Amino acid sequence: MQAGRHQPFSAEGGGSCGAAEPEAALLSRALNGDTHALDRLLLNHTPRLLARIERRLPADLRSLFSAEDVLQESLTDAYATFSTFVPNPAAPSPVDAVYGWLTTIADHRLIDLVRYHRAQKRGPGQTLQPRAGMSMSMVALVDLLAIDSHTPSRSFSDHELEGAIRAAVTRLTPDHQAAIQMRYFEGLTIAQIAVRMNRSEHAVHNLTSRAVGNLRECLDSFLRYLPGQ
Secondary structure, three states, X not given: OOOOOOOOOEOOEOOOOOOOOOHHHHHHHHHOOOHHHHHHHHHHHHHHHHHHHHHHOOHHHOOOOOHHHHHHHHHHHHHHHHHHOOOOOOOOOHHHHHHHXXXXXXXXXXXXXXXXXXXXXXXXXXXXXXXXXOXXXXXXXXXXXXXXXXXXXXXXXXXXXXXXXXXXXXXXXXXXXXXXXXXXXXXXXXXXXXXXXXXOHHHHHHHHHHHHHHHXXXXXXXXXXXXXX
């Protein structure tokens, strides 16, 4: 880490003793530049965030990196970018917005690591390529869904898998359907979706991340109960 850069707390502990300060107060002080308040605020979220990363960590990659690795990199990213954080007005509270923001950072970190290590397993030059007319944006969605240990099923052809994904999307909420449709079926950028939905890019990032997570659960359930599975 660069010299002079603020060091985040370890997930294993740290911080001062004493009565717990309300998270809303910590967030207010952190937004005003208090790094110690930011320490405490993020540390309060680490157990829940670590458990979430652990659930999403693919079984075949657990020997290569741990949930703690993803967590530490995510916290480092959070410290580096907190000055740009704007609470999502759609969140139940500003503190909930902090956790939602952290999950987005962690999801992106995990996806990057999964892509890197699976690319290493495939070997030099063996990148994931579309087949049978599958678009690159759909391939990206399949890659995101593959961070779960059960989906997508490798017993399906690309055509069958794309059909299963489209069927699973119909089980999502309208907002989540729209996010998946525009981002992965139409291949729009986050900025383009933000304009179309009249939302901030930050809000669209959060919406898309939640949509992919819910789609993963729906797809896993869908594939498990198809004939022959």
